[in-house]
Amino acid sequence: MEVYLGRLPILDNKQNLVAYELLFRSDQHNVVTITDNSAASANVIIDTYGQLGIENVIGKRRGFIKVDDKLLLNDTICMLPKKHVVLEILRSVDINDEIIQRCSFLKQKGYQLALSNVTHLDARFDRIMPLINVVKINITALSQQDLLSLVKRLRRWPVLLLAEKVESQEIARNCIALNFQMLQGFYFAKPEIISGKRIDPSKLSLLKLLLLVVRESEVGEIENELKYQPGLSYNLLRMVNSAANGLPSTINSIKRAIMILGRKQLQRWVQILLYAAKQRDGGTSDALMQTATVRGKLLESIAIADRPHDKNHQDRAFMVGVLSLLDTLLGIEMPELVSTLSIQKDMSEALLTRRGSLGYQLALIEAYEKGESEIVLSMLPELGFLSMEEFIRLELEATAWAHRISDAVNQTA
Incomplete structure (x- = not known):
């Protein structure tokens, strides 16, 4: 059995x-x-x-x-x-x-x-x-x-x-x-939307940074924005170093991180760090961060299995997974966030309606998170390239990766 x-x-x-x-x-x-x-x-x-x-x-x-x-x-x-x-x-x-x-x-x-x-x-x-x-x-x-x-x-x-x-x-x-x-x-x-709610300033600055990265702004602008966020910069470097494999030495500056990682990788860390922002009560959205990080990594892994040579599709999949809880984090309707970010159509459809291949895969992951195995088992055959055993293996790998990232952020200095 x-x-x-x-x-x-x-x-x-x-x-x-x-x-x-x-x-x-x-x-x-x-x-x-x-x-x-x-x-x-x-x-x-x-x-x-x-x-x-x-x-x-x-x-x-x-x-x-x-x-x-x-x-x-x-x-x-x-x-x-x-x-x-x-x-x-x-x-x-x-x-x-x-x-x-x-x-x-x-x-x-x-x-x-x-x-x-x-x-x-x-x-x-x-x-x-x-x-x-x-x-x-x-x-x-x-x-x-x-x-x-x-x-x-x-x-x-x-x-x-x-x-x-x-x-x-x-x-x-x-x-x-x-x-x-x-x-x-x-x-x-689940998002709790309050009409006219103001975004926490710490989250607003992270959203500004995310916009700079998503809209492919100059590296100098990204670096300057990070300089105004010493705590964020410190967490960013910890995360990058914890996930870096095969690098000869520790990355110890934002400029070097940008140079070595490139824009796409930096974008990933900024997205994840949105969830690690300090809240007004002094806590962090640890559960949201863990869930969003697993979603991003798992969606990327599914995208690799689906389209092994399409790196752009894999990057979009990761971004959809991480952004899927941003409305909950910020207390802003997802349509407003999607409009602000100006992301591609397949990503927008996935985040707003769970349509398209990325949307379907995101809905599959959400069902698995809730322990709804009947739904998961009925949805997997529609993909046509992933068995339950393979899906669980990918989910465990994504979870292990997310644990390492979370531990890097949460560990004491």
Whole structure:
């Protein structure tokens, strides 16, 4: 049986990517069924820590893996690296003496434990709660009053609260106000457009720089604009050096970076750095940056497989992937951004309507991000040149590359 692996992002309350939930997906048909939770989780574990490689799947972040009573009690679970995983105990698990004893043992070994899909707490949870690190609450299943009551009851224990199925900024703000430390869902990738909203000055300067690059301005203009952005220049050099392969020495000046990289490569880094701009609250759009970078690299890889000799098409594909979340980042309608950038028609259609080959491939990537494997499996045959196995390999390579870029930006000086 083939096994496909999905990852749902888990963010902190400043939209920084802190973990993933690892999802089991199986069968080459358009149906996903899980009849044995233990077997499903075991397959996730085998794939994640075996052939795929943990660094490719989740980087330096933690992976939440669902476990039922069978897997929890199985000794093979102790083969998992405790610094990389959170064991997410399913709601169906009976909290009996054997489970309490097992959780206590795993806790002593240094494993983190989470409760999955919690909607209420009764007396049977009192014994296990002191052993739990994270409680995942199903937001959609609760009224506001029931949610308030549950959160109040959970304050008896020093646990972290994780909101599941957060699908809008409004819900996210409500959860943060209730002191949830983590949120899971795709709210962060959805644009929140406010009429007449002014762009953050730090983002505006980056957009100006992007325009200079896209419109093929003189190298001197690009260099001068970067000189007014010392923090940006520093991050740019870190990113360039982290991704540079085979260079005899470190690139230590913007002018040299421009000379060595050329305009197209510089354009890529500027696009990515838009997402690394400091926000007014002091945080960064870490999750957006990671997602946009993976999209760019993966779209480029698909373009290479599709048109191996068309470098211009490959460059456009990368740009579409990275720019696809710019409306979310800046709070500006995508048509306005597309008009401002004056990009080519196939790129505009991809960003605005998901039409054309680039648009179709972008929609495919978006479906995969959300764990919608049925849609992915139905869309891949339309491409005609990419199997599911090849697509996952390209996605993992793009993810590993994005992790390196993100780490270069986020590391302390």
